[in-house]
Amino acid sequence: MNPGAQHSDDTAAQPLRSDAERNRGRIIAAARTVFGRDGLNASMASVARETGVGIATLFRHFPTKEDLVAAVFSDRMDAYADAVAVALDDPDPWHGFTGYIETVCAMQAADYGFADVLTMTFPTAKALEKRRDEAYEAMVRLINRAKAAGRLREDFDPSDLVLIHMANAGVVNATGDAAPDAWRRVVALLIQSFEAPARGPLPPSPEHDALYKAMLRASPAGITAAKPDKSG
Amino acid sequence: MNPGAQHSDDTAAQPLRSDAERNRGRIIAAARTVFGRDGLNASMASVARETGVGIATLFRHFPTKEDLVAAVFSDRMDAYADAVAVALDDPDPWHGFTGYIETVCAMQAADYGFADVLTMTFPTAKALEKRRDEAYEAMVRLINRAKAAGRLREDFDPSDLVLIHMANAGVVNATGDAAPDAWRRVVALLIQSFEAPARGPLPPSPEHDALYKAMLRASPAGITAAKPDKSG
DNA sequence: TAACAACCGGAATGCCCTATCCATTTCTCG
DNA sequence: CGAGAAATGGATAGGGCATTCCGGTTGTTA
Numbered sequence: 001m002n003p004g005a006q007h008s009d010d011t012a013a014q015p016l017r018s019d020a021e022r023n024r025g026r027i028i029a030a031a032r033t034v035f036g037r038d039g040l041n042a043s044m045a046s047v048a049r050e051t052g053v054g055i056a057t058l059f060r061h062f063p064t065k066e067d068l069v070a071a072v073f074s075d076r077m078d079a080y081a082d083a084v085a086v087a088l089d090d091p092d093p094w095h096g097f098t099g100y101i102e103t104v105c106a107m108q109a110a111d112y113g114f115a116d117v118l119t120m121t122f123p124t125a126k127a128l129e130k131r132r133d134e135a136y137e138a139m140v141r142l143i144n145r146a147k148a149a150g151r152l153r154e155d156f157d158p159s160d161l162v163l164i165h166m167a168n169a170g171v172v173n174a175t176g177d178a179a180p181d182a183w184r185r186v187v188a189l190l191i192q193s194f195e196a197p198a199r200g201p202l203p204p205s206p207e208h209d210a211l212y213k214a215m216l217r218a219s220p221a222g223i224t225a226a227k228p229d230k231s232g
Numbered sequence: 233m234n235p236g237a238q239h240s241d242d243t244a245a246q247p248l249r250s251d252a253e254r255n256r257g258r259i260i261a262a263a264r265t266v267f268g269r270d271g272l273n274a275s276m277a278s279v280a281r282e283t284g285v286g287i288a289t290l291f292r293h294f295p296t297k298e299d300l301v302a303a304v305f306s307d308r309m310d311a312y313a314d315a316v317a318v319a320l321d322d323p324d325p326w327h328g329f330t331g332y333i334e335t336v337c338a339m340q341a342a343d344y345g346f347a348d349v350l351t352m353t354f355p356t357a358k359a360l361e362k363r364r365d366e367a368y369e370a371m372v373r374l375i376n377r378a379k380a381a382g383r384l385r386e387d388f389d390p391s392d393l394v395l396i397h398m399a400n401a402g403v404v405n406a407t408g409d410a411a412p413d414a415w416r417r418v419v420a421l422l423i424q425s426f427e428a429p430a431r432g433p434l435p436p437s438p439e440h441d442a443l444y445k446a447m448l449r450a451s452p453a454g455i456t457a458a459k460p461d462k463s464g
Numbered sequence: 465t466a467a468c469a470a471c472c473g474g475a476a477t478g479c480c481c482t483a484t485c486c487a488t489t490t491c492t493c494g
Numbered sequence: 495c496g497a498g499a500a501a502t503g504g505a506t507a508g509g510g511c512a513t514t515c516c517g518g519t520t521g522t523t524a
Contacts, residue, residue: 470520473516479513489500
């Protein structure tokens, strides 16, 4: 329905007119602010208002809300992937591992939209998903390194990282501005439970497919189903 | 729980007509099912449909959605309070404590509506809040007992229980039917982190007031909806 | 069984959402 | 400068939500 307007990445099809190009950037910047403040359930109208453009302009640049979300969070996903790389550079495997968790959870707390994105999956937003997959691979290396160093419990599973983000999203969503640092305590507790030696056995991890389905579950159509949100 | 009581508070006003009385019970039963399955964001229309009554009938019995929620979950809150009592009866303080957490988190997983209720507060639903407060007091005793036995870390704070429920709600909400047991793993990890001796210091607990505000934040009007906006 | 209040269901209201339409404005290039 | 294509914004469609209105139905009581 809108063949002309292409998105970020270098695969530029048609050069945009200068004003369109400018607006596109302003929209993304405004959306970053709005999604960060209100989460993914912020309305397209509020993004348009924040940008100072009409609704139609917004939808011409991003035919669906999901497209906008993908554009806004693609660089956040870069930072996410970078965090793993940084963690892998840390000479101390355990410090790298815990630092990574803290970093990403802090990103969730600082950006409500990102907190939502991390626990969802958007099959149509390929760029986003590609970065997520790359990050996942690096995360596995990070985990194995920490285990090899004897600091991370052996039964830690990569999928536990997803569970952490879900749990953290729950805390961040529920507390919001009212208790903006509450998540730190929960994350600190979790990290202590990861440290070897394990204090006891754990129930099994969810199947990989099941977790994927779970992340899919949250995303369709309106982007967010329910979930509270903050108000001004 | 409370036949004969109209929506407006306490004393059995006038007895309902037999059909109305019957419908009231059926509505609560149906709402229990629907909220349990879909969470608090289930629509009033879907509750009416499940019950087999018209929308107007639903609203005559429960003038607002919050009234319905309060009616449906008042007995769930009884079970919640009971769980603390049972835990206090356990001769092993630590076993009682961990069993309590597992029980309540299982209640969250089994009833999506309850998962939401536990992390919200409804100032207008007095009965609900009264039970919550009673439970809180008993929880403090449970915690102190576990600490006295030397099994629970000294820096554990009653508010940590609320944080657990928020985190668990995050996992339960995100995974849903797709990975229905994922929460068990997270809760097991958290419990291991509670065990004395502590493996390290923790960031401070949120202020009591802040946590209350956080719980308030999610509830008003519409129960889960929220509005962004603030800039004109 | 008749009559009336209590009760019922479904249409209607008003709000917010994503997404589209179209008349108007603005850039660009000859 | 002066088209015409590109881009714009406000109105609007179409759907979901909680809540209300109102004409018809049913339990109750005499």
